[in-house]
Amino acid sequence: MNQSIKPGDNPDLTEERLSGTFDTNSMAAVIYGSDKLAQRRREISEAVSRIPELQDSKPCPFMTREEKILEGSRKSAILNRLLPGLIDLDSFEETVFIHQEVIGIEGHPLALHESLFIPPIATQGTDEQQKKWLGRAQRREIIGCYAQTELGHGSNLRALETTATFDISSQEFILNSPTITSLKWWPGALGKSANWSIVIANLIVHDKNHGPHPFMVQLRDEKSHEPLPGITVGDIGPKMAFNGADNGFLGFENYRIPRENMLMRHSKVTPDGGYIRPPHAKIGYSGMVRVRSRMAAEQGLFLAHALTIAVRYSAIRRQGYLEDRSREVKVLDYQTQQHRLFPSIARAYAFIFCGFETIRLYDQLLIDVQNGNTSGMADLHALTSGLKSVVTHQTGEGIEQARMACGGHGYSMASYISEIYGVAIGGCTYEGENMVMLLQLARYLVKSIEMIQNGKSKNLGPMVAYLAANESEIDLNLGPNEYLKVFQYAARSQAWRATEKFQKLRNSGMSKEQAWNQASVELTRASRLHTRLYIMSTFINHVGSVVDQKIKKVLIDLLNVHITYEVMDIGIYVQGLLSSDQMDLIRNQLYVSLETIRPNAVSLVDSFQISDMQLRSVLGRRDGNVYENLFKWAKSCPLNDKDVLESVTKYLKPMMDKSKL
Numbered sequence: 001m002n003q004s005i006k007p008g009d010n011p012d013l014t015e016e017r018l019s020g021t022f023d024t025n026s027m028a029a030v031i032y033g034s035d036k037l038a039q040r041r042r043e044i045s046e047a048v049s050r051i052p053e054l055q056d057s058k059p060c061p062f063m064t065r066e067e068k069i070l071e072g073s074r075k076s077a078i079l080n081r082l083l084p085g086l087i088d089l090d091s092f093e094e095t096v097f098i099h100q101e102v103i104g105i106e107g108h109p110l111a112l113h114e115s116l117f118i119p120p121i122a123t124q125g126t127d128e129q130q131k132k133w134l135g136r137a138q139r140r141e142i143i144g145c146y147a148q149t150e151l152g153h154g155s156n157l158r159a160l161e162t163t164a165t166f167d168i169s170s171q172e173f174i175l176n177s178p179t180i181t182s183l184k185w186w187p188g189a190l191g192k193s194a195n196w197s198i199v200i201a202n203l204i205v206h207d208k209n210h211g212p213h214p215f216m217v218q219l220r221d222e223k224s225h226e227p228l229p230g231i232t233v234g235d236i237g238p239k240m241a242f243n244g245a246d247n248g249f250l251g252f253e254n255y256r257i258p259r260e261n262m263l264m265r266h267s268k269v270t271p272d273g274g275y276i277r278p279p280h281a282k283i284g285y286s287g288m289v290r291v292r293s294r295m296a297a298e299q300g301l302f303l304a305h306a307l308t309i310a311v312r313y314s315a316i317r318r319q320g321y322l323e324d325r326s327r328e329v330k331v332l333d334y335q336t337q338q339h340r341l342f343p344s345i346a347r348a349y350a351f352i353f354c355g356f357e358t359i360r361l362y363d364q365l366l367i368d369v370q371n372g373n374t375s376g377m378a379d380l381h382a383l384t385s386g387l388k389s390v391v392t393h394q395t396g397e398g399i400e401q402a403r404m405a406c407g408g409h410g411y412s413m414a415s416y417i418s419e420i421y422g423v424a425i426g427g428c429t430y431e432g433e434n435m436v437m438l439l440q441l442a443r444y445l446v447k448s449i450e451m452i453q454n455g456k457s458k459n460l461g462p463m464v465a466y467l468a469a470n471e472s473e474i475d476l477n478l479g480p481n482e483y484l485k486v487f488q489y490a491a492r493s494q495a496w497r498a499t500e501k502f503q504k505l506r507n508s509g510m511s512k513e514q515a516w517n518q519a520s521v522e523l524t525r526a527s528r529l530h531t532r533l534y535i536m537s538t539f540i541n542h543v544g545s546v547v548d549q550k551i552k553k554v555l556i557d558l559l560n561v562h563i564t565y566e567v568m569d570i571g572i573y574v575q576g577l578l579s580s581d582q583m584d585l586i587r588n589q590l591y592v593s594l595e596t597i598r599p600n601a602v603s604l605v606d607s608f609q610i611s612d613m614q615l616r617s618v619l620g621r622r623d624g625n626v627y628e629n630l631f632k633w634a635k636s637c638p639l640n641d642k643d644v645l646e647s648v649t650k651y652l653k654p655m656m657d658k659s660k661l
């Protein structure tokens, strides 16, 4: 049964919920990985809803930027006091979840503290460094951020300009921002809130530059919160979204920190100026891999937010007629609306399943690396580079379709979809701009193909083994595994096409860099197809492992939406494999699968169990009572506090009066 049904709900939504064929709590358990985890989310939402001081003081769209930051800080401080009674303090998931529930997605002063400041200390700090800072950070005696990007440099880490020069005589590093382009720019919470930061700077010892390394740097006085001498720091101004966070700039002028403030678990500088290399050259980049490995699930949830709004609203919005002219139909009954929304529901599920898988892979890698085994780093870097790029892009597309599916009201901030969109698409840029990261995966694919060309196919990892296969015919009787083969064909032929283009250019005498650039559009296409193949195969495997038969049945229906939609979407890449009859068959299977999933559409989005508080959308309310609440929301807009505004008395009225003469 659908657990969201309550008395007083919009009857159209109740009708939808009654037509669902499965238990939404059981589905939530599959989405979040276990009944216990899903249950914990419900318990936390429930507990938070009973604490008056944690409620929004007014709707976010009516707040100024300063009010958003104030509100986020107020709630962060209250949460810090209440957290021990509300969540398992050792659980990163519960910590992120409760902040999102209480403060929302627009960011807050501690938004980066848990995800980008604490993890580098915990994974790249020595035992002594952890003892010194981890407890303080966890108790929030200090607030931190992660300062890597500079005004002139983001994607290309090797071009960072900030320097940390070792001074043997004082046993200190001297930090400097030598140019305007070397100012740190963008770090969340840096602008006004953080008093400490992980700073990525070029390590210079005995005039030798050892490249970017992480340093623990105090920015502000712990009593007065004033910037320390040698530090220039401030907020970079309003952004497209995420305005509850104070992204900042930072400059150093001969700013000294003790030698012990370089995070030295992997690379080390000894007191006499010796440099000890890390076990893997890119180990310092692992904080980014950690965040990327979490982005598929995060983005899947952003998409889930937008779809919860659009699907619920589409079930109560009546517009136009089908057969019965006496009552307008729910817009959810239109095939175009279903085609706009249902493939995105499938993607949201797929992204979340993939996301929990990459989180698990990262956690395993972390254990391996701590035990000295870095062999899995390249694989996970390639996988998460592709995944963050594809998932953020498709999430943005899906959210925008959800907005349009809500018609005019989707454009109002009452829907909250524009904020969800603005926050989600930030992910196309942060943690590595998407094209740049697709090209990182492409390096891996090209290397894999070169292994095949050199007769070393048996050394290929399981994720790229398909590149060596030779599929040229597909059975018309298409099941999920045949769709997978179709996708493998597309990904394989594009990877070979791109690699051969690169090699041909090289063989024509072009430099490696120029040849790479000339082949790069084809290379990014190969990376996208490879990643979409991974998403599809993870989805298929996940559904295969589900035990509850009712849940499995609806997930198979959803998987059918996914595989048919995805194959139609890449039609151009499978022209050599599928006949036009086969393409027609797939197209028809997609339309049938849209109809099949229709009765479960509302239950599928209800299963994400995103509370009204977290959703912050008038259109997406659980109870479906949209119109009366839209009217209330509009009336509460500060512009309506007065009937006659100063804009009228001061300018418009005199203008009209003058025109009358």
Ligand SMILES: CCCCCCCC/C=C\CCC/C=C/C(=O)SCCNC(=O)CCNC(=O)[C@H](O)C(C)(C)COP(=O)(O)OP(=O)(O)OC[C@H]1O[C@@H](n2cnc3c(N)ncnc32)[C@H](O)[C@@H]1OP(=O)(O)O
Pocket (backbone or CB within 6 Å): 096, 100, 116, 146, 148, 149, 154, 155, 156, 157, 158, 188, 282, 285, 286, 288, 289, 297, 298, 299, 301, 302, 377, 378, 381, 426, 429, 430, 431, 432, 433, 436, 440, 443, 444
């Ligand atoms: C619902 C949940 C709600 C949660 C709410 C969350 C909201 C959050 C909102 C906002 C948070 C935003 C936080 C954002 C933070 C940031 O953005 S921090 C800054 C991030 N910056 C980047 O990501 C920069 C991207 N650039 C790079 O990573 C690198 O420059 C590079 C592109 C990888 C290139 O590096 P480099 O030049 O050093 O290396 P190459 O020459 O290209 O490659 C050399 C070989 O190294 C291999 N490599 C590279 N990286 C790694 C790695 N990490 N691990 C293993 N191997 C790596 C690469 O593959 C090459 O190998 P090859 O030679 O064999 O091909």
Ligand SMILES: Cc1cc2nc3c(=O)[nH]c(=O)nc-3n(C[C@H](O)[C@H](O)[C@H](O)COP(=O)(O)OP(=O)(O)OC[C@H]3O[C@@H](n4cnc5c(N)ncnc54)[C@H](O)[C@@H]3O)c2cc1C
Pocket (backbone or CB within 6 Å): 112, 116, 146, 147, 148, 149, 152, 153, 154, 155, 156, 185, 186, 187, 188, 242, 247, 426, 429, 430, 431, 432, 433, 434, 435, 436, 439
């Ligand atoms: C919301 C948000 C939060 C952020 N938070 C943080 C933070 O907390 N800490 C932090 O340090 N940073 C943060 N950043 C910065 C972020 O990591 C960078 O913006 C990101 O890495 C991209 O770098 P860039 O801005 O230099 O883009 P650029 O590299 O200048 O990209 C511009 C264009 O150039 C293209 N391009 C660049 N290099 C190549 C190449 N080699 N090949 C092909 N095309 C290329 C890109 O594809 C893109 O189209 C944040 C950014 C945002 C938007």
